[in-house]
Amino acid sequence: MNRVLHDFPGGLKLPTGKELSDRLPSLLHPLPERLYLPLHQHVGHPAMPCVRVGDKVRKGQLIAGAREYVSVPVHASTSGRILTIGDYPVPHPAEFKAPCIVIEADGLDEWHDIEPSPDYAATDPADLQRVIHHCGIVGLGGAGFPTHVKLGEGFENAVELLIINGVECEPYITCDDRLIQEKADYIIAGARMIAHAVQARQCVIAIEDDMPEARQALVTALDGDDIELVAVPTRYPAGGEKQLIRTLTGRDVPVGGLPIDIGIVIQNVATAAAVYRAVTRGEPLISRYVTITGAIENPRNLQVLLGTPVRDCVEKCGHRSFSESRIILGGPMMGMQVNHPYIPIVKTTNCVLIQQRESLPPELPCIKCGRCSEVCPAGLMPQRLYHAALRDDFGQAVDRHLFECIECGLCAYVCPSRIPLVRYFRYAKTQINNKERQLQTAQDLRERFLAKQQRDRQDARSSPSAPEAAQDDKRAYLKEAISRSRSRRERIRHQHDPDEKPGDD
Amino acid sequence: MTEAPAFSPPYLHAGANVPAIMREVALALVPGVIVYFFCFGWGVVLQCLLCMSYALAVEALLLRLLGKDVRLFLGDGSAAVTGLLFALCISPFTPWWTSLFGIAFALVCGKHLYGGLGRNPFNPAMVGYVFVLLSYPAETNRWPGPEIPNLAEYISIILRGEGSAIDAFSGASALNEMKSRLGDMQIVSEILTAPGFGHLAGRVTEWINLAFAAGGIYLILRGVIRWHIPAAVLAGMFISSAFLATLDSELHASPGFHLLAGGTMLGSFFIATDPVTSPETKNGCLLYGFLIGLLALLIRRYGAYPDGIAFAVLIANAAAPLLTRLTLPRLPGEVR
Ligand code: SF4
Ligand code: SF4
Numbered sequence: 138m139n140r141v142l143h144d145f146p147g148g149l150k151l152p153t154g155k156e157l158s159d160r161l162p163s164l165l166h167p168l169p170e171r172l173y174l175p176l177h178q179h180v181g182h183p184a185m186p187c188v189r190v191g192d193k194v195r196k197g198q199l200i201a202g203a204r205e206y207v208s209v210p211v212h213a214s215t216s217g218r219i220l221t222i223g224d225y226p227v228p229h230p231a232e233f234k235a236p237c238i239v240i241e242a243d244g245l246d247e248w249h250d251i252e253p254s255p256d257y258a259a260t261d262p263a264d265l266q267r268v269i270h271h272c273g274i275v276g277l278g279g280a281g282f283p284t285h286v287k288l289g290e291g292f293e294n295a296v297e298l299l300i301i302n303g304v305e306c307e308p309y310i311t312c313d314d315r316l317i318q319e320k321a322d323y324i325i326a327g328a329r330m331i332a333h334a335v336q337a338r339q340c341v342i343a344i345e346d347d348m349p350e351a352r353q354a355l356v357t358a359l360d361g362d363d364i365e366l367v368a369v370p371t372r373y374p375a376g377g378e379k380q381l382i383r384t385l386t387g388r389d390v391p392v393g394g395l396p397i398d399i400g401i402v403i404q405n406v407a408t409a410a411a412v413y414r415a416v417t418r419g420e421p422l423i424s425r426y427v428t429i430t431g432a433i434e435n436p437r438n439l440q441v442l443l444g445t446p447v448r449d450c451v452e453k454c455g456h457r458s459f460s461e462s463r464i465i466l467g468g469p470m471m472g473m474q475v476n477h478p479y480i481p482i483v484k485t486t487n488c489v490l491i492q493q494r495e496s497l498p499p500e501l502p503c504i505k506c507g508r509c510s511e512v513c514p515a516g517l518m519p520q521r522l523y524h525a526a527l528r529d530d531f532g533q534a535v536d537r538h539l540f541e542c543i544e545c546g547l548c549a550y551v552c553p554s555r556i557p558l559v560r561y562f563r564y565a566k567t568q569i570n571n572k573e574r575q576l577q578t579a580q581d582l583r584e585r586f587l588a589k590q591q592r593d594r595q596d597a598r599s600s601p602s603a604p605e606a607a608q609d610d611k612r613a614y615l616k617e618a619i620s621r622s623r624s625r626r627e628r629i630r631h632q633h634d635p636d637e638k639p640g641d642d
Numbered sequence: 643m644t645e646a647p648a649f650s651p652p653y654l655h656a657g658a659n660v661p662a663i664m665r666e667v668a669l670a671l672v673p674g675v676i677v678y679f680f681c682f683g684w685g686v687v688l689q690c691l692l693c694m695s696y697a698l699a700v701e702a703l704l705l706r707l708l709g710k711d712v713r714l715f716l717g718d719g720s721a722a723v724t725g726l727l728f729a730l731c732i733s734p735f736t737p738w739w740t741s742l743f744g745i746a747f748a749l750v751c752g753k754h755l756y757g758g759l760g761r762n763p764f765n766p767a768m769v770g771y772v773f774v775l776l777s778y779p780a781e782t783n784r785w786p787g788p789e790i791p792n793l794a795e796y797i798s799i800i801l802r803g804e805g806s807a808i809d810a811f812s813g814a815s816a817l818n819e820m821k822s823r824l825g826d827m828q829i830v831s832e833i834l835t836a837p838g839f840g841h842l843a844g845r846v847t848e849w850i851n852l853a854f855a856a857g858g859i860y861l862i863l864r865g866v867i868r869w870h871i872p873a874a875v876l877a878g879m880f881i882s883s884a885f886l887a888t889l890d891s892e893l894h895a896s897p898g899f900h901l902l903a904g905g906t907m908l909g910s911f912f913i914a915t916d917p918v919t920s921p922e923t924k925n926g927c928l929l930y931g932f933l934i935g936l937l938a939l940l941i942r943r944y945g946a947y948p949d950g951i952a953f954a955v956l957i958a959n960a961a962a963p964l965l966t967r968l969t970l971p972r973l974p975g976e977v978r
Contacts, residue, residue: 379975383974465651471651501714501760502759504760506663517973518970541973546651546652551658552658553658555659559651
């Protein structure tokens with residue numbers, strides 16, 4: 138229990154605002170009339186609908202399947218009729234519409250036939266990963282990366298440490314806190330399942346040291362010493378992947394790399410609970426805890442069916458006047474403002490924050506005061522990134538490690554010139570990614586061709602049976618994906634830096 | 643940046659803003675100004691008011707000419723602080739047109755020529771001060787004492803400039819005295835017994851310096867400036883003067899003298915710490931401060947001018963980008 142904790146650079150104690158919503162037990166949100174289920178609620182490829190308009194579906198039934206490996210299926214959150222399949226507003230900062238399946242609830246909330254998996258400890262980790270995939274589970278902390286992919290990567294590599302992340306560092310958000318208090322046993326069981334799925338040698342559940350009730354709940358539920366419980370100091374962004382890894386292990390994820398590069402897999406507590414449900418009951422991911430808070434009458438945590446309009450949730454908490462307020466999905470530091478309240482709650486929505494509308498403070502030039510560098514948890518110098526972005530000098534920005542920025546928002550939070558630094562960084566990242574995409578299509582095709590050739594050759598050598606071939610396919614995909622993401626940044630650096638001699642690594 | 647503005651995260655702010663920082667700086671100067679006033683009389687206050695008004699007027703004019711948002715940028719307070727710092731560098735006797743030239747030069751050539759707030763490589767107040775120091779050495783470098791003019795006399799001196807009125811009042815600053823007497827082959831211990839000297843440095847300048855240091859420490863405690871630069875300036879000056887003093891304490895004044903003479907404290911806490919013109923890394927700031935301390939001492943001792951802080955700051959300003967580049971921190975998880 139006495140793990141030595143380490144410090145991460147930067148960071149700041151923020152006013153938490155958690156007291157608004159962390160006292161009251163969560164409420165089950167009533168069944169809405171209609172559910173809007175986007176096909177793309179996760180990182181990766183969107184799911185493909187496998188139902189037609191007019192079909193009757195039951196709760197938990199598959200309505201859109203995952204064709205690609207980096208994609209997850211979508212399930213019906215309640216029983217009813219498929220009303221339409223078409224473009225509706227989805228959580229996106231730019232009033233974006235995207236394909237959704239709309240279900241008209243029949244009010245019966247009838248379950249589809251779901252069945253539990255056999256005793257997980259006896260199953261093959263790969264099977265467990267498949268169950269997790271089929272249940273549509275993604276990282277519920279906010280990023281929405283398909284869980285099975287992370288676990289797949291983990292299984293491929295020796296996993297030293299599995300971290301179950303309950304460090305809810307963003308102000309206002311308390312959904313994980315409430316979930317731990319109410320479902321500690323799910324989380325612990327889920328953590329064991331994930332540990333089995335990646336064959337992790339150690340497992341840590343991390344929470345913040347200002348969550349005493351959650352800690353108590355976990356201590357009470359924890360029966361055994363296979364899981365270590367650690368309370369980390371409350372300091373934003375202690376729950377960021379790299380920051381938490383540093384705090385717990387003193388090790389740094391390599392620049393441009395992933396936690397798995399140093400043998401670590403990290404999953405959110407809510408994801409662990411979802412895995413538990415998926416494995417023990419066969420229940421797909423169809424609901425989640427959401428914190429409804431801010432300038433609202435009754436801030437509260439709700440257990441919401443995915444696809445429920447945000448409007449229903451905030452009205453339930455006593456909010457009416459949408460014209461004077463601003464709706465933010467996620468926390469105040471990293472969330473996104475949305476323009477109208479009909480957007481559905483999706484797998485990654487952890488919080489709906491209502492703020493009074495205020496006018497934007499004027500933006501002054503950077504006075505190089507250095508406050509931003511002082512707080513940056515990634516150890517960057519935001520003012521230098523900003524100056525590069527301002528000049529559209531993307532080579533410089535990449536050189537100054539723009540892609541290490543986790544968009545935690547602390548730099549903009551402290552900037553006395555009120556520069557919306559994160560906006561500049563997102564802009565620069567988007568520009569770079571777009572350019573890269575154009576430049577890369579050709580190169581990608583070539584790479585894919587080579588990879589396929591290689592696989593064909595291997596197949597010819599070992600001529601494996603069909604399921605193994607599928608496994609191989611997956612492995613090849615993973616390796617390719619990992620090496621692609623690693624080499625990507627290097628490549629951009631070269632593209633944008635004429636001074637750099639080619640091959641000068 | 644071509645993207646349309648959207649309100650982006652974070653949706654919280656710590657509340658810091660540039661005008662508030664400038665107000666804190668001005669507030670921290672108050673103790674120094676008060677002591678200065680007690681030592682040298684109304685001229686100090688007159689210069690402060692005059693230079694700040696000049697700065698605001700010139701800044702407003704420039705902003706209008708450049709088509710910038712006058713209210714926004716005048717409100718940032720940076721011009722007023724430039725005026726105030728300039729006023730505290732020049733002699734209380736400085737005639738009104740000299741300070742006007744200085745301020746105008748500071749804001750035009752020290753600031754807006756480079757693009758305004760945040761873009762200037764050199765400290766504008768020092769650019770203006772060095773400009774008048776070089777162009778009007780006589781006007782800017784006479785100090786009242788032992789007798790202090792009253793308000794009316796000050797007004798007439800400032801309005802009329804040169805004249806017998808100044809000669810009636812002006813003495814030399816401790817730094818001037820030290821410099822010229824050392825030049826006359828006198829020794830330090832002898833010079834220090836002269837009437838203008840106090841415990842360690844000039845009878846009045848040591849108190850002024852202590853008051854500015856107090857204001858500077860306030861700024862550090864309030865988190866407006868960081869300790870690195872002032873500490874390094876003082877360390878640079880202390881170490882180099884101690885080195886010289888150990889070589890021959892009768893030829894070189896003690897570190898105590900240098901730390902409390904001239905513009906040492908004003909320079910190290912308020913001028914060298916200008917964020918725009920200092921390095922962006924902590925280690926860079928340490929090097930930069932040390933450089934200022936060292937250069938200032940060398941200029942005091944061997945240069946043509948009694949005080950060297952202003953020149954030292956400008957030279958170090960020029961080195962600041964390089965110092966930043968040399969001391970860029972390594973990222974966590976970065977292998978080089
Ligand atoms: S906090 Fe703002 S003003 Fe200060 S250095 Fe960073 S970007 Fe510039
Ligand atoms: S948003 Fe990016 S640059 Fe700014 S503090 Fe966070 S990690 Fe650093």
